[in-house]
Amino acid sequence: MTGFLPSVEGFAKGTLATVATLSTVGVGLLYYGQNYLIYPSAFPPGSRTEVPVPTDFGIPYQPLDLRTEDDVQLRCYLLPQRQDLSVTNPEAAVLPTEYENDDEFIASRPTVIMFHGNGGNHGHRIPIAKVFFMKMRCNVLMLSYRGYGLSDGSPSERGLQIDSQTALDYILADPNFSRSPLARFLTDAFDILYGQSIGGAVAIDLASRNPTKINALIIENTFTSLPSVIPHALPLLARVSFLCHQKWDSASKIPLIPATTPILMLSGAKDEIVPKEHMRTLWEAVAKRGEKKTPGGKEYKTGLERAKFMEFEDGAHNDTCAQTGYWTAVADFVASLARDEEIEKETSSSPQ
Template identity: 30%
Template sequence: MNGLSLSELCCLFCCPPCPSRIADKLAFLPPEPTYTFVEDEGSKFSISLSERAEWQYTEREKESVEGFYARTSRGNRIACLFVRCSATARFTILFSHGNAVDLGQMSSFYLGLGSRINCNIFSYDYSGYGVSGGKPSEKNLYADIDAAWHALRTRYGISPENIILYGQSIGTVPTVDLAARYEVGAVVLHSPLMSGMRVAFPKTKRTWFFDAFTSIDKVPKVTSPVLVIHGTEDEVINFSHGLAIYERCPRAVEPLWVEGAGHNDVELYNQYLERLKQFVSVELIN
């Protein structure tokens, strides 16, 4: 913790709630919403995308995208999206996306990814993102994924062994939290972080009682197979986070360390899709 000013040290050790507030400020960057939900019959919605969502398919392919709302235990109404990518999919991915995007911006990626690895994809917007109500916070993150999980289980009748939890960046935080409480088919942690303090202050060696997003302490409780993916040149969450998380996973499979990749370009490397395909269609089946 070298180089901290007196006021920063005071803030850390004399007013403990401060770092988690800092973490919330650092962690959540909801964009201007890039979509709206348009009511169809019943409680189903179709998605209407703005130009900023950069939809890369035809209007017809939008028909495989179904929206609805779920209510969290903390009273927020969150937007959920089910993307039917494959008629023969065994697995559905419950995807918790990164920081500065919403469901609109992710929808093309979901359709492309699911089609290529033969999975359906279910995702949700955190409180305060997209058309979800409430404000982003650590507590809301955990309530949000809980609501998404229960919606996926009850609305679509998908059993836990056929669900793959996938978290990217800040999305690894609720993913680890849920995976530590439920056994699922598998878990993918893409650019995970150990904890908020360890991102903000890389020399932090232990978990302080006021830390936020403490995935490093929850990961040993994850009983499902875990694939960790991290770019070696990640400028936002250092590669050391991925390594440490991998080492603490009881059932980690061979990780994917993408040489030269940063925080936001791992998906552009060929190994990314190859490793996911191998994981989903070979390792999880055998």
């Protein structure tokens, strides 16, 4: 897995911390033009026209055009698994191939929906998708938000909420992806939401609105809310942070996610954009999910049963994914979902 880290690190160090540009604008622009600043899809230059494709990195894929409920075309990437992948590509992990066809194999693997940060486009995150696809042998849907890359429309909080729901609905409706054996309680849903920075806020929001359809979340360097991060990232605008109408209030949405939903939280201790305290506060909310009281009044917590928090000492906002131990933690988390499902199956099939 470490062989993938140089390409991941190269991407991470090249990503612009575009939120900092807010400090150069006036209060009026903060309110009326904040969508252009919060969602800088044109940066780095060329991001709206030059979008890398998975085959540039040796990954087979399918172009996926999704049409949203408000008639916006999203041009995404779908990376479905293949049984012969380890034969045709030596980088791929070797798995048993006892399935009759690729459709059955796809249905046997986890599906990751990726939500990227606010700068660049989804093509810049292909090295990250490659780890999920090659090393963990997951199916991957790389969402391209509206107004990003080659997708139509203009980004906004409401717009990205619609985009993420569209991606989830596609996975749940597909006969292969929806048959995953890891589906809990015999439902037709299995998906892992992976979000970085504002993408983590998108993932948390989607999970809060679909509490019975999301199986797990992986969240990296996400804020409690956008207004609350302004005083740190943009001290000059601290007094007018109330003008930020793009809320992404993750702190209030985590309690809506069931305590049984596994969550992995990955935080960079040297994050220069989102203070590490934001991730710690979100972790506290995760830990309190499902908090109950015994008849005697003593509280006990269930939210920690399937959740984990990791802080990387040298991780900055854009290179935490390149830190030692990051991908091992992610791989262990994904593997644990399969183990838990096997235990549930055995328990449910045991004679009472």
